[in-house]
Amino acid sequence: MNQAKGSMAGIGRRALLAGLAASWAGGISLRAAGLPDAPASVAPRIAALDWGIAATLMALGIVPVGVPAPSWYGRYIVDPVLPASVVDVGLLFTPNFELLLALAPSLIVTTPTLQQAAPMLQRIAPVYGDLLFQPTPDVLEIAERGTLGLADRIGIRTAGERLVESTRAELATTSQRLAGYTGRPILLASPLDNRHVSLFGPNSLYGAVLRHVGLPLAEPNISGEFIIVGLEKLGAYNDAMMVLIDSPIAPGMAAKLMENRLWKTFPFVREGRSRAVATVLGSGGLPSASRFARLLTATLIDNGGVSP
Secondary structure, three states: OOOOOHHHOOOOHHHHHHHHHHHOOOOOOOOOOOOOOOOOOOOOOEEEOOHHHHHHHHHOOOOOOEEOOHHHHHHHOOOOOOOOOOEEOEOOOOEOHHHHHHHOOOEEEEOHHHHHHHHHHOOOOOEEEOOOOOOOOOHHHHHHHHHHHHHHHOOOHHHHHHHHHHHHHHHHHHHHHOOOEOOOOEEEEEEOOOOEEEEEOOOOHHHHHHHHHOOOEOOOOOOOOEEEEEHHHHHHHOOOEEEEEOEOOEOOHHHHHOOOOOHHHOHHHHOOOEEEEOOOOOOOHHHHHHHHHHHHHHHHHHOOOEOO
């Protein structure tokens, strides 16, 4: 993944360094660095160094000022959509500290994966980090607690509670709409290439959504989030309903698998028990849970997997 530069193309190095120098003299000017000044009375300026955090902020009504690789956010998260005004602050695990400093955020929100960078980030702004995802049977509960913790930190507890309740309502609606599902246990997979897939278990966000809406999972014995297997291993799941989650790493691969000679030999393909859904980030928190629930409902109902 190359670091995108389009959103910062207008920033000359001399102007940026001038802005950085000003920061040590009592506060950086965003205009000096080529970035727009924030209006006096707006939402807090928050830099989100994780796509799931960025999606959660958007769902809470807060547009982050900076996000790593926004174009990749668009491929992985899809919804909610980031405005074009959100600045690209580098790569997902290696943010650009100069750009973050120039943005002058009031808060930087990250995950424990960037804990080692916390001392440097704290020189720019206060840092808040909490889990929105962990591959455990409580993955949705962890997302709820993380959402409420984030909302508390930025003073919008009510918005956090609304997001939790709306996600629960989405899952309840999904459960009602799929109550007539009469199909086989569902095998959740995402293609990596034309020979390998990731299989997701009960500790994944996808598996948790299935459990919450009352649908059976075909592979309950995966201890982590997923395992990678060759296509030949899928012969052990001949009685399953296959749900393929498309991957932005291999876009369109779910459709290409349909033309794979080995793929065509599986009973779940020959007997019309294979479905495909669009990309959903498995670590995307409550927005991803709702998105997956909607996509799952649509594909099962539209393809005759639910009896009237």
